[in-house]
Amino acid sequence: MIAVSADPVLREAIKTALRRRLATMSSIGAPVFMARCAVEEGEVEEALWFLMVIVRPKLRSAAPLSDEARVMSALALVVARCSWTDLRFVDCLNVLFETWAPKTHPSLRGFFLEWYRHALERMLH
Amino acid sequence: MKVLVFCDGVYRWPEFRESLAGHQVHFLTCSPRGWAPRFVVVQLVKAFRRFRPRDWFVVLKALVTGHSKIVMGPLGSPSSLAFLDQVCPDIALHAMGVIYRKAVIERCGAGILNAHIGRLPTYRGRSVMEWSILCGDPTGVTVFFIDEGIDTGARIVLFQESPIRQKTIAAAKAELFALDIALFRRALDVIERGEPPAHNDTAEGRRFYEMSLLFQEVVGAHLARSHQNHAIDS
Numbered sequence: 001m002i003a004v005s006a007d008p009v010l011r012e013a014i015k016t017a018l019r020r021r022l023a024t025m026s027s028i029g030a031p032v033f034m035a036r037c038a039v040e041e042g043e044v045e046e047a048l049w050f051l052m053v054i055v056r057p058k059l060r061s062a063a064p065l066s067d068e069a070r071v072m073s074a075l076a077l078v079v080a081r082c083s084w085t086d087l088r089f090v091d092c093l094n095v096l097f098e099t100w101a102p103k104t105h106p107s108l109r110g111f112f113l114e115w116y117r118h119a120l121e122r123m124l125h
Numbered sequence: 126m127k128v129l130v131f132c133d134g135v136y137r138w139p140e141f142r143e144s145l146a147g148h149q150v151h152f153l154t155c156s157p158r159g160w161a162p163r164f165v166v167v168q169l170v171k172a173f174r175r176f177r178p179r180d181w182f183v184v185l186k187a188l189v190t191g192h193s194k195i196v197m198g199p200l201g202s203p204s205s206l207a208f209l210d211q212v213c214p215d216i217a218l219h220a221m222g223v224i225y226r227k228a229v230i231e232r233c234g235a236g237i238l239n240a241h242i243g244r245l246p247t248y249r250g251r252s253v254m255e256w257s258i259l260c261g262d263p264t265g266v267t268v269f270f271i272d273e274g275i276d277t278g279a280r281i282v283l284f285q286e287s288p289i290r291q292k293t294i295a296a297a298k299a300e301l302f303a304l305d306i307a308l309f310r311r312a313l314d315v316i317e318r319g320e321p322p323a324h325n326d327t328a329e330g331r332r333f334y335e336m337s338l339l340f341q342e343v344v345g346a347h348l349a350r351s352h353q354n355h356a357i358d359s
């Protein structure tokens with residue numbers, strides 16, 4: 001696996017930024033339990049592409065999501081892969097958080113926020 | 126070589142033409158939305174700001190003689206394709222915000238060169254300069270032959286490392302983008318010398334996406350700090 005890890009000089013600054021983001025979020029639901037299973041590398045890349053290229057523009061324009069189940073499954077894959085060895089995954093969640101307005105697909109957003117919070121906590125603790 | 130430049134703006138024609146002296150240079154500029162008044166106004170305003178008196182003559186001559194063309198339509202339109210068939214370039218340069226379809230690429234001889242502001246094959250896609258900084262990797266520009274994918278073209282002509290000295294992300298990007306003409310010139314020289322291209326092995330890299338505002342803040346603060354330290358050192 002090719003690492004996309006932080007420059008040691010910037011790692012603390014990234015941690016601080018993620019902590020700041022986490023501090024703005026409050027828990028709104030039950031604890032998150034995510035099954036971890038082995039997935040193909042291509043599947044995770046596809047999930048990242050799907051969220052950033054297909055889902056994000058729809059969230060930005062508050063357009064309907066044709067396949068919420070696929071969004072959930074892509075989110076689950078990306079959340080499970082958030083780590084310091086590939087920062088693209090947590091940044092995908094950062095981008096979605098910055099794009100996703102509270103009134104757009106609110107129930108799905110609730111799940112997303114819990115998973116995002118879970119991913120941030122895992123990376124910071 | 127007969128070089129075709131896919132150029133966003135007529136206002137850039139003279140600088141390309143000067144830098145590519147010794148080659149036969151043609152330009153194609155497209156207005157993707159057809160006859161859009163905004164397109165015309167932007168072209169004229171930028172040309173008035175940049176052109177020297179003789180640049181107007183050069184541009185008008187290129188248009189009148191049919192060496193270059195402004196198409197009021199998208200790049201894939203019949204008018205654009207007919208112009209490509211007429212020019213029949215040996216090679217083309219990308220300086221236009223579009224994704225090229227097969228029909229266009231096939232009409233460009235050896236292919237279309239792109240100046241990508243990241244190191245290939247490691248950094249494909251968006252925000253690659255920011256990601257390179259975040260990961261502590263060298264910043265610079267790769268000149269490679271595009272294909273229909275996102276930075277997946279197989280042939281890399283050259284990589285020019287260029288450390289960032291600017292204090293903002295926007296200024297740093299502008300600095301790297303501004304290297305395109307000089308690097309295209311160098312790439313054409315490399316190709317003419319017959320040097321074999323390096324292989325853009327996509328398995329050795331990752332596709333990147335637009336960086337979040339949160340991480341952009343981290344990169345921006347790092348650039349500002351580095352710029353300050355550099356100023357103190359010098």
